[in-house]
Amino acid sequence: xxxxxxxxGMRDFLPADIRKRNYVIGIIKKVYESYGxxxxxxxxxxxxxxxxxxxxxxxxxxxxxxxxxxEKLDISQGEKxxxxxxxxxxxxxxLARVVANYKNELPRFFKRYQIQPVWRADxxxxxxxxxxxxxxxxxxxxxxxxxxxxxxxxxCEILQRLGFTDYKIxxxxxxxxxxxxxxxxxxxxxxxDALVELDKLDKIGSEGVLNGLMGKGISEKEGEALIFMxxxxxxxxxxxxxxxxxxxxxxxxxDLRYKIHKDxxxxxxEKAREILSGSKDVQEAxxxxxxxxxxITSEKVISTIQPDPSLARGxxxxxxxxxxxxxxxxxxxxxxxxxxxxLIGMFGKDAIPACGLSIGLERILYVMEERGMFDKLIAExxxxxxxxxxxxxxxxxxxxxxxxxxxxxxxxxxxRVLVYxxxxxxxxxxxxxxxxxxKTAIIMRDEEIAxxxxxxxxLQTSEEETFAREEIAEKIKSR
Amino acid sequence: xxxxxxxxGMRDFLPADIRKRNYVIGIIKKVYESYGxxxxxxxxxxxxxxxxxxxxxxxxxxxxxxxxxxEKLDISQGEKxxxxxxxxxxxxxxLARVVANYKNELPRFFKRYQIQPVWRADxxxxxxxxxxxxxxxxxxxxxxxxxxxxxxxxxCEILQRLGFTDYKIxxxxxxxxxxxxxxxxxxxxxxxDALVELDKLDKIGSEGVLNGLMGKGISEKEGEALIFMxxxxxxxxxxxxxxxxxxxxxxxxxDLRYKIHKDxxxxxxEKAREILSGSKDVQEAxxxxxxxxxxITSEKVISTIQPDPSLARGxxxxxxxxxxxxxxxxxxxxxxxxxxxxLIGMFGKDAIPACGLSIGLERILYVMEERGMFDKLIAExxxxxxxxxxxxxxxxxxxxxxxxxxxxxxxxxxxRVLVYxxxxxxxxxxxxxxxxxxKTAIIMRDEEIAxxxxxxxxLQTSEEETFAREEIAEKIKSR
Numbered sequence: 001x002x003x004x005x006x007x008x009g010m011r012d013f014l015p016a017d018i019r020k021r022n023y024v025i026g027i028i029k030k031v032y033e034s035y036g037x038x039x040x041x042x043x044x045x046x047x048x049x050x051x052x053x054x055x056x057x058x059x060x061x062x063x064x065x066x067x068x069x070x071e072k073l074d075i076s077q078g079e080k081x082x083x084x085x086x087x088x089x090x091x092x093x094x095l096a097r098v099v100a101n102y103k104n105e106l107p108r109f110f111k112r113y114q115i116q117p118v119w120r121a122d123x124x125x126x127x128x129x130x131x132x133x134x135x136x137x138x139x140x141x142x143x144x145x146x147x148x149x150x151x152x153x154x155x156c157e158i159l160q161r162l163g164f165t166d167y168k169i170x171x172x173x174x175x176x177x178x179x180x181x182x183x184x185x186x187x188x189x190x191x192x193d194a195l196v197e198l199d200k201l202d203k204i205g206s207e208g209v210l211n212g213l214m215g216k217g218i219s220e221k222e223g224e225a226l227i228f229m230x231x232x233x234x235x236x237x238x239x240x241x242x243x244x245x246x247x248x249x250x251x252x253x254x255d256l257r258y259k260i261h262k263d264x265x266x267x268x269x270e271k272a273r274e275i276l277s278g279s280k281d282v283q284e285a286x287x288x289x290x291x292x293x294x295x296i297t298s299e300k301v302i303s304t305i306q307p308d309p310s311l312a313r314g315x316x317x318x319x320x321x322x323x324x325x326x327x328x329x330x331x332x333x334x335x336x337x338x339x340x341x342x343l344i345g346m347f348g349k350d351a352i353p354a355c356g357l358s359i360g361l362e363r364i365l366y367v368m369e370e371r372g373m374f375d376k377l378i379a380e381x382x383x384x385x386x387x388x389x390x391x392x393x394x395x396x397x398x399x400x401x402x403x404x405x406x407x408x409x410x411x412x413x414x415x416r417v418l419v420y421x422x423x424x425x426x427x428x429x430x431x432x433x434x435x436x437x438x439k440t441a442i443i444m445r446d447e448e449i450a451x452x453x454x455x456x457x458x459l460q461t462s463e464e465e466t467f468a469r470e471e472i473a474e475k476i477k478s479r
Numbered sequence: 480x481x482x483x484x485x486x487x488g489m490r491d492f493l494p495a496d497i498r499k500r501n502y503v504i505g506i507i508k509k510v511y512e513s514y515g516x517x518x519x520x521x522x523x524x525x526x527x528x529x530x531x532x533x534x535x536x537x538x539x540x541x542x543x544x545x546x547x548x549x550e551k552l553d554i555s556q557g558e559k560x561x562x563x564x565x566x567x568x569x570x571x572x573x574l575a576r577v578v579a580n581y582k583n584e585l586p587r588f589f590k591r592y593q594i595q596p597v598w599r600a601d602x603x604x605x606x607x608x609x610x611x612x613x614x615x616x617x618x619x620x621x622x623x624x625x626x627x628x629x630x631x632x633x634x635c636e637i638l639q640r641l642g643f644t645d646y647k648i649x650x651x652x653x654x655x656x657x658x659x660x661x662x663x664x665x666x667x668x669x670x671x672d673a674l675v676e677l678d679k680l681d682k683i684g685s686e687g688v689l690n691g692l693m694g695k696g697i698s699e700k701e702g703e704a705l706i707f708m709x710x711x712x713x714x715x716x717x718x719x720x721x722x723x724x725x726x727x728x729x730x731x732x733x734d735l736r737y738k739i740h741k742d743x744x745x746x747x748x749e750k751a752r753e754i755l756s757g758s759k760d761v762q763e764a765x766x767x768x769x770x771x772x773x774x775i776t777s778e779k780v781i782s783t784i785q786p787d788p789s790l791a792r793g794x795x796x797x798x799x800x801x802x803x804x805x806x807x808x809x810x811x812x813x814x815x816x817x818x819x820x821x822l823i824g825m826f827g828k829d830a831i832p833a834c835g836l837s838i839g840l841e842r843i844l845y846v847m848e849e850r851g852m853f854d855k856l857i858a859e860x861x862x863x864x865x866x867x868x869x870x871x872x873x874x875x876x877x878x879x880x881x882x883x884x885x886x887x888x889x890x891x892x893x894x895r896v897l898v899y900x901x902x903x904x905x906x907x908x909x910x911x912x913x914x915x916x917x918k919t920a921i922i923m924r925d926e927e928i929a930x931x932x933x934x935x936x937x938l939q940t941s942e943e944e945t946f947a948r949e950e951i952a953e954k955i956k957s958r
Contacts, residue, residue, distance in 0.1 A: 003526065004826050004827075005580060007526045007564055010524055012573075012577055013519065014519065018518040033895055034895050035895075036867040036897030037866075040492070042485065043490060044566075045486050045543070045598065045609075066545055067545065069600050082554070101485075102493060106493070107911070107914060117523065130524075141900075147900055150883070153887065298887060387517045387590075394625075404625065411513045416514075417513065418515030419625065421620075422621055432588070435586060
């Protein structure tokens with residue numbers, strides 16, 4: 001007898017899980033498609049050389065490698081020569097490979113979404129799995145800030161449709177970060193280290209960050225100046241915060257609210273431009289960010305945007321805008337991404353501008369579950385929790401055919417119909433229906449069949465009603 | 480610069496491919512759900528010990544094994560100790576594992592479908608891939624022939640909805656095969672070999688099969704008797720064939736056609752029962768098959784059923800009914816399956832009755848592509864071939880915001896809208912739309928914006944028309 005659990009860090013998804021996952025994935029797909037993003041899928045398995053060297057030392061450690069097969073397997077050479085393939089580690093490297101491989105078939109501007117699992121041999125922990133889904137959306141081929149504006153607008157639409165109302169979209173710019181470091185005088189080769197430390201400002205406070213910076217070899221004076229600068233920018237006073245305190249904004253018209261939010265965002269950004277007027281990088285960054293804000297046309301979207309100069313994100317491949325979506329009751333981000341004009345060209349000769357977001361499907365599912373959002377969706381009838389709308393019972397061996405026939409009639413009317421698979425006591429059949437969440441049962445005994453009627457039992461109230469056979473589909477649908 | 484092709488035998492699916500695949504998968508899901516089948520998903524990666532020994536020698540050869548990681552990797556012991564995990568090889572073993580692992584959470588009768596990729600290190604060939612999808616549907620927990628009848632009915636519904644009209648569902652029974660071999664006197668230990676040979680009767684004819692049987696050690700006399708018996712059963716004369724020859728049936732009423740098909744099927748089966756009256760196995764098999772036919776309630780379904788005593792199917796785990804779906808222009812089967820009452824219990828203590836079908840998604844896609852069925856679906860507007868319903872052009876930098884705003888208005892009316900990502904010459908924007916199959920473009924210059932109007936260009940005819948902004952969504956939808 002073998003072990004029956006799934007492999008370590010992997011999960012089986014039973015029907016109730018899949019329904020929730022598919023509900024969320026369905027909304028993500030629908031919104032992305034409404035923006036003209038097209039679906040792409042790539043194989044789970046890639047050539048090892050396609051993935052090697054793309055994810056740094058950590059990626060090399062965590063990649064699942066596949067053993068060579070048959071004669072190709074040569075253990076005499078040690079670890080070398082054991083593996084030739086590996087499991088997909090993210091969706092960005094496969095995208096870059098696809099863009100290079102099909103450059104003559106893909107449109108000049110390629111907007112794609114991809115929702116597939118990736119595999120990482122991480123130590124499993126609460127909310128961390130070895131197989132998990134990524135939902136990536138990327139727009140390839142344009143440097144226009146319209147791309148950022150549409151990505152932000154689409155992700156807002158998705159979160160709103162899922163029922164989130166309290167998310168914030170933090171935006172920043174790689175060049176704003178570089179600019180600040182330059183202005184303060186941090187040498188280029190310390191930039192990455194400095195950003196990693198500054199990213200913790202929210203969590204560990206000024207003193208912790210200062211110690212961290214000094215530990216990385218940055219002088220106390222530069223460190224203090226850096227922290228001051230970040231705090232100064234974050235605190236840039238805005239019209240909005242004054243209004244907000246007085247709780248006035250919600251009473252205004254949508255148009256006015258839109259204007260107030262927009263002016264306020266542009267005000268903060270102009271303030272930052274003033275403070276850091278010495279840096280060309282900063283000027284470019286602020287122009288980009290103001291450009292994005294100017295292209296956000298909806299109050300619902302603009303009211304969620306927060307410029308955040310301390311937002312760094314770990315990955316070093318970003319070249320422009322950086323974005324992250326957060327909710328108050330979850331420590332990590334629900335979505336993150338930005339512009340990376342260097343990465344997509346890695347398999348080709350030319351640099352290709354690109355910008356994208358990755359929605360953390362597992363995290364969204366986790367927060368929705370914790371908040372009881374799925375229960376609400378089920379209660380509202382927007383998410384099905386049952387395997388069928390109705391159970392057709394089987395009275396005896398002779399009437400089985402009539403039960404099957406009725407089931408097909410109901411199915412052709414759009415109902416999901418389960419037929420009890422054997423003739424058995426009705427009580428046992430009702431109990432089974434109840435155990436799998438079905439609320440309606442249909443009874444067809446000889447007398448009902450003879451009169452061309454059908455008896456319907458409400459399994460929650462035990463009420464029974466008899467209807468003409470041709471009415472029955474509509475009666476069940478109207479429940 | 481790395482290689483940009485996918486790994487050997489694996490495929491990238493570009494948007495046009497995905498749309499076709501999703502169309503077919505969508506119909507399969509919808510029909511299975513209308514029968515009360517529930518979705519299940521299992522991890523791509525299983526513990527090696529879960530899969531080992533389940534697929535015979537071939538499976539062991541073709542399984543993709545995953546290299547152990549970090550300290551667990553010990554190459555000093557040779558091949559042993561190199562791998563601890565493997566990629567999913569089919570969907571049946573994971574189902575058996577799930578049924579054992581969640582026996583307290585799953586319903587007594589568990590009807591599940593599972594549509595996921597599996598991986599086999601087969602030699603790639605035309606139509607044979609190393610990553611391919613399986614669509615399995617199985618009903619666990621009941622020995623009733625209602626299960627078979629519903630599986631047949633569901634697969635017919637799927638094929639009809641996909642547009643197939645010329646498929647046949649061949650049915651046979653494991654015990655009918657055993658019974659025939661017993662009656663003829665073939666010793667038990669030759670049964671499997673004999674069935675493998677008899678399965679070729681269609682392809683290589685009597686003489687070829689006889690030589691094959693003798694090559695396996697079966698005597699000439701037994702071999703001849705076997706072939707005679709199979710031919711005799713296949714030729715059992717039916718009312719149907721007489722009517723069919725005269726091309727009369729199609730003129731009859733649906734009820735009468737149903738009756739004729741059913742009587743004819745039962746007639747052939749009764750004939751076989753008579754011929755093989757000496758075998759208890761045969762009597763059981765015929766009872767099961769007649770039971771199934773009696774439970775098929777639709778003319779559309781019953782007219783596709785063909786009892787075929789030579790149908791063996793390779794897999795040795797079947798215990799009862801065997802089923803296969805074929806179309807004339809494809810050599811293999813589009814769907815196959817049967818009853819396997821021993822297999823699901825392999826991870827537990829108890830034998831659990833089960834019956835299922837596997838739809839060959841890749842084969843169905845292949846036949847539909849070859850027959851031009853997708854082109855027809857696209858022409859009829861039932862399958863979208865374009866990335867968006869409309870392209871909103873961008874006149875200049877100042878009007879970008881208005882273009883984005885209009886796009887969102889159209890999206891909230893249910894349209895899929897692509898916005899050209901940059902201000903550029905209109906001709907270039909039209910050309911781009913055309914290159915990706917979009918047939919309608921929208922123009923918003925300063926004058927249109929000032930008058931709250933929108934210009935619509937038909938990119939196929941170059942006709943332009945101007946509408947009030949609030950009408951535009953409906954106008955585009957009605958095209």
